Amino acid sequence: MSTYAARTIDELKNEYAAVKGHYEDLKARALSLNMARGKPGKAQLDLVSDILTVLTDPAQCVSDGIEARNYGELTGLPAAKRLFAELLGCKPEECFIGGNASLTLMYDTISKAYTHGLLHSEKPWCKEEKIKFLCPCPGYDRHFKITESFGFEMINIPMTPTGPDMDLVESLVKDPTVKGMWCVPKYSNPDGIVYSAETVRRIAAMKPAAPDFLLMWDNAYCIHEFDGDFVPFDDILTLCREAGNPDMVFEYASTSKITLPGAGVSVMAASVDNQKYMESLLTIQTISYDKVNQLRHVLYLKDKENTLKLMKKHAEIMRPKFQCVLRWLDTEIEPLGIASWQRPKGGYFVSVNTVPGLAKRTLALCKEAGVVMTGAGATFPYGKDPQDSNIRIAPSLPPVEELEQAMDVFCTCLKLAALEQKLA
Amino acid sequence: MSTYAARTIDELKNEYAAVKGHYEDLKARALSLNMARGKPGKAQLDLVSDILTVLTDPAQCVSDGIEARNYGELTGLPAAKRLFAELLGCKPEECFIGGNASLTLMYDTISKAYTHGLLHSEKPWCKEEKIKFLCPCPGYDRHFKITESFGFEMINIPMTPTGPDMDLVESLVKDPTVKGMWCVPKYSNPDGIVYSAETVRRIAAMKPAAPDFLLMWDNAYCIHEFDGDFVPFDDILTLCREAGNPDMVFEYASTSKITLPGAGVSVMAASVDNQKYMESLLTIQTISYDKVNQLRHVLYLKDKENTLKLMKKHAEIMRPKFQCVLRWLDTEIEPLGIASWQRPKGGYFVSVNTVPGLAKRTLALCKEAGVVMTGAGATFPYGKDPQDSNIRIAPSLPPVEELEQAMDVFCTCLKLAALEQKLA
Numbered sequence: 001m002s003t004y005a006a007r008t009i010d011e012l013k014n015e016y017a018a019v020k021g022h023y024e025d026l027k028a029r030a031l032s033l034n035m036a037r038g039k040p041g042k043a044q045l046d047l048v049s050d051i052l053t054v055l056t057d058p059a060q061c062v063s064d065g066i067e068a069r070n071y072g073e074l075t076g077l078p079a080a081k082r083l084f085a086e087l088l089g090c091k092p093e094e095c096f097i098g099g100n101a102s103l104t105l106m107y108d109t110i111s112k113a114y115t116h117g118l119l120h121s122e123k124p125w126c127k128e129e130k131i132k133f134l135c136p137c138p139g140y141d142r143h144f145k146i147t148e149s150f151g152f153e154m155i156n157i158p159m160t161p162t163g164p165d166m167d168l169v170e171s172l173v174k175d176p177t178v179k180g181m182w183c184v185p186k187y188s189n190p191d192g193i194v195y196s197a198e199t200v201r202r203i204a205a206m207k208p209a210a211p212d213f214l215l216m217w218d219n220a221y222c223i224h225e226f227d228g229d230f231v232p233f234d235d236i237l238t239l240c241r242e243a244g245n246p247d248m249v250f251e252y253a254s255t256s257k258i259t260l261p262g263a264g265v266s267v268m269a270a271s272v273d274n275q276k277y278m279e280s281l282l283t284i285q286t287i288s289y290d291k292v293n294q295l296r297h298v299l300y301l302k303d304k305e306n307t308l309k310l311m312k313k314h315a316e317i318m319r320p321k322f323q324c325v326l327r328w329l330d331t332e333i334e335p336l337g338i339a340s341w342q343r344p345k346g347g348y349f350v351s352v353n354t355v356p357g358l359a360k361r362t363l364a365l366c367k368e369a370g371v372v373m374t375g376a377g378a379t380f381p382y383g384k385d386p387q388d389s390n391i392r393i394a395p396s397l398p399p400v401e402e403l404e405q406a407m408d409v410f411c412t413c414l415k416l417a418a419l420e421q422k423l424a
Numbered sequence: 425m426s427t428y429a430a431r432t433i434d435e436l437k438n439e440y441a442a443v444k445g446h447y448e449d450l451k452a453r454a455l456s457l458n459m460a461r462g463k464p465g466k467a468q469l470d471l472v473s474d475i476l477t478v479l480t481d482p483a484q485c486v487s488d489g490i491e492a493r494n495y496g497e498l499t500g501l502p503a504a505k506r507l508f509a510e511l512l513g514c515k516p517e518e519c520f521i522g523g524n525a526s527l528t529l530m531y532d533t534i535s536k537a538y539t540h541g542l543l544h545s546e547k548p549w550c551k552e553e554k555i556k557f558l559c560p561c562p563g564y565d566r567h568f569k570i571t572e573s574f575g576f577e578m579i580n581i582p583m584t585p586t587g588p589d590m591d592l593v594e595s596l597v598k599d600p601t602v603k604g605m606w607c608v609p610k611y612s613n614p615d616g617i618v619y620s621a622e623t624v625r626r627i628a629a630m631k632p633a634a635p636d637f638l639l640m641w642d643n644a645y646c647i648h649e650f651d652g653d654f655v656p657f658d659d660i661l662t663l664c665r666e667a668g669n670p671d672m673v674f675e676y677a678s679t680s681k682i683t684l685p686g687a688g689v690s691v692m693a694a695s696v697d698n699q700k701y702m703e704s705l706l707t708i709q710t711i712s713y714d715k716v717n718q719l720r721h722v723l724y725l726k727d728k729e730n731t732l733k734l735m736k737k738h739a740e741i742m743r744p745k746f747q748c749v750l751r752w753l754d755t756e757i758e759p760l761g762i763a764s765w766q767r768p769k770g771g772y773f774v775s776v777n778t779v780p781g782l783a784k785r786t787l788a789l790c791k792e793a794g795v796v797m798t799g800a801g802a803t804f805p806y807g808k809d810p811q812d813s814n815i816r817i818a819p820s821l822p823p824v825e826e827l828e829q830a831m832d833v834f835c836t837c838l839k840l841a842a843l844e845q846k847l848a
Contacts, residue, residue: 037495039494039495039496040494042491045482045485045491045493045494046482049482049485049493052479052480052481052482052716053480055476056476056477056480057476058469058470058473058476061469061473067466067469068686068687069469069473069684069685069686069687070463070464070469070684070685070686071461071463071680071685071686072463072686099523099524099713099714100523100712100713100714101710101711101712101713103709103710103711104709104710107708107709107710108709111535111539111709114539114550115535115538115539115550115574116573124550126538126539126548126550142708142711145708146708146709149540149705149708150539256495260493260494260716261493261494261495262492262493262494262495262496262712262714262715262716263492263493263714263715263716263717281573284531284566284569284570284573285527285528285531285532285535285570286525286527286528286531287525287527287566288524288525288686289523289524289525290523290524290686290687290714290717291686291687292476292684292686292687293687293714293717
């Protein structure tokens with residue numbers, strides 16, 4: 001089998017006829033499959049549903065002397081802070097425990113920067129003429145939507161196999177209107193890249209011109225290995241403190257992909273000074289988050305050792321799905337030279353980069369054949385992929401047997417798009 | 425027993441000596457009692473703790489075909505919408521189900537008005553020169569803190585026995601910089617006043633100059649009678665729609681004082697057009713709220729009839745506490761002519777208005793004797809009670825035997841403050 005680039009027009013026409021025929025067969029199956037979002041599948045939900053029974057007795061509801069059922073304790077239960085601090089490698093007093101969504105804590109941080117300013121802001125960001133934000137990409141669409149929603153100018157930062165292009169980042173942060181940067185440091189969304197220790201150190205040691213530069217450290221996949229053992233990762237709060245930037249970083253994580261995605265607990269980790277400042281703003285927004293659910297998580301997850309054991313069970317469910325995706329790509333696409341991809345060992349995605357100009361068409365063909373995927377361009381700011389190349393595959397939701405069909409459709413559509421382009 | 429005003433200096437001096445002696449006795453007891461916040465007591469927590477056992481089987485987690493354990497359904501479970509719609513008298517499609525705090529939904533509404541504008545805003549409120557907000561007072565300190573936090577100018581609106589002074593309100597809303605108004609329409613915080621049907625109709629029919637006037641309708645005590653049967657109350661969404669103001673109002677409620685205060689479910693009710701608009705902003709802030717907890721509430725509360733039965737049980741716990749407060753006030757304070765108060769049949773507070781100038785001193789004396797109460801002035805914008813007169817008593821948290829002691833302290837301190845003033 002040779003690459004498409006090496007084939008003659010006649011060979012490509014024959015291939016087109018064969019692929020088109022297979023595509024029509026697939027369409028005739030009237031499939032309805034979804035690889036759009038990093039949504040855990042039913043087996044993962046069932047795996048963790050004992051959390052529904054772990055707290056049933058009112059006598060269990062007192063934690064460190066705090067009545068979890070009543071109002072109070074804005075910053076969260078101490079036991080929940082200890083649990084997250086152990087998972088993230090920071091200190092309990094650096095942890096603020098939120099509701100079921102770390103996305104909300106991220107939004108609220110940026111919203112408060114906009115309405116009130118951060119600890120070291122000269123004024124609220126809504127009073128600034130211009131705010132720019134660095135966006136390593138491909139990246140997480142929901143991050144970009146937040147900064148887009150507040151009207152910030154987003155600047156694309158290319159991802160490398162060791163993380164964001166740090167030469168570019170270090171140069172751009174000299175601009176005082178550059179106020180922050182999005183990062184998913186471990187198993188980045190969507191590439192699954194783990195930032196190298198060197199990259200993380202360079203990020204922590206940045207010298208931004210903006211005194212209130214906001215490093216948004218979304219450690220969404222901090223313990224989410226699906227292939228191999230837990231990979232230790234430096235604590236960004238410590239590194240920033242040691243580099244003289246103690247208040248530059250806010251780190252986020254949640255149990256959404258550890259326990260129940262719709263009913264988890266989130267954390268925002270930051271310096272104690274940042275915590276005090278944010279508490280002064282968040283106390284206006286709420287009395288306290290759901291401490292009963294925090295306690296449920298403490299009782300269910302117990303500690304890091306026990307949580308990592310649970311993650312191994314998630315991995316057993318996830319690994320075959322990623323193996324399926326990679327097998328299809330390796331077998332059907334690799335020989336054709338029309339796309340490349342990372343081989344992540346954790347996280348929730350496989351990120352495929354096609355030769356330029358194929359992403360939109362591939363996904364349109366998938367949709368027509370009943371396979372819904374993350375929209376083309378979604379992994380870039382403003383939904384604009386300059387190369388029309390990146391496609392995020394989210395294999396977690398469908399069972400493997402459905403995934404086999406979905407990947408058949410995907411590979412067929414990618415080939416078809418490539419052949420259409422060649423023959424146009 | 426004659427009023428203090430009718431007594432001679434010698435009589436007042438004798439009274440002072442007696443009251444002061446009793447105060448010193450009380451101080452010697454080294455009490456530590458809290459009547460500061462509308463926090464349910466332990467008996468109420470225990471009353472509703474069966475909610476911890478109502479959802480334990482994964483098979484229960486599908487509601488109207490929706491998997492409650494997974495991500496999704498930003499606006500909430502349909503079953504939760506139906507439950508709240510029945511409680512509030514509005515339509516399910518007018519309900520947005522949030523997390524554990526209606527305060528957060530209120531904050532988020534105002535925050536979004538500030539950062540993005542409301543449905544009928546010409547621009548985000550942060551781009552306006554001046555924003556004014558009407559604050560019926562005494563009122564809820566956490567409301568005032570929100571509008572203060574965003575720098576709005578708050579205008580005091582006197583409360584009458586039928587609700588806010590509507591002549592004043594109708595006149596002030598002709599000013600286009602007046603952008604909204606706080607209301608707790610049923611068992612107002614702290615007076616426990618139920619707005620009359622006439623007041624509610626006048627509010628719904630206001631003709632504000634601001635096209636994006638925001639009526640903040642915090643129906644916190646919608647079913648919270650502790651004395652007598654449920655009192656029906658007109659649906660504000662219907663009244664506003666009928667008056668040609670369909671998008672003027674956002675209504676809020678929660679189960680915080682129905683089930684567990686720290687782990688309840690909140691609702692924001694508004695026109696379908698408002699819901700669509702807010703959804704377009706809230707979808708940036710979160711993927712979905714905790715649907716497992718929503719489902720727990722649906723299973724536990726079932727419907728309005730069952731929920732009202734539960735509220736009768738709360739009333740059995742609450743009523744003796746209010747009776748205790750009123751008995752102390754009637755016996756010890758009423759004959760002296762130094763304060764007046766409402767006699768609420770629902771809600772969480774008794775609001776005492778002293779003769780001018782006694783509130784701060786009374787509460788300082790209480791604190792010295794180990795009784796913590798809501799800070800003086802807290803019931804007014806900027807914490808400034810122009811008369812230094814209003815004191816909010818929150819009797820829900822302490823058991824009756826503690827409340828007896830706390831009210832002894834309170835009445836003693838109020839007398840002492842009055843006598844100090846007379847003798848100064």
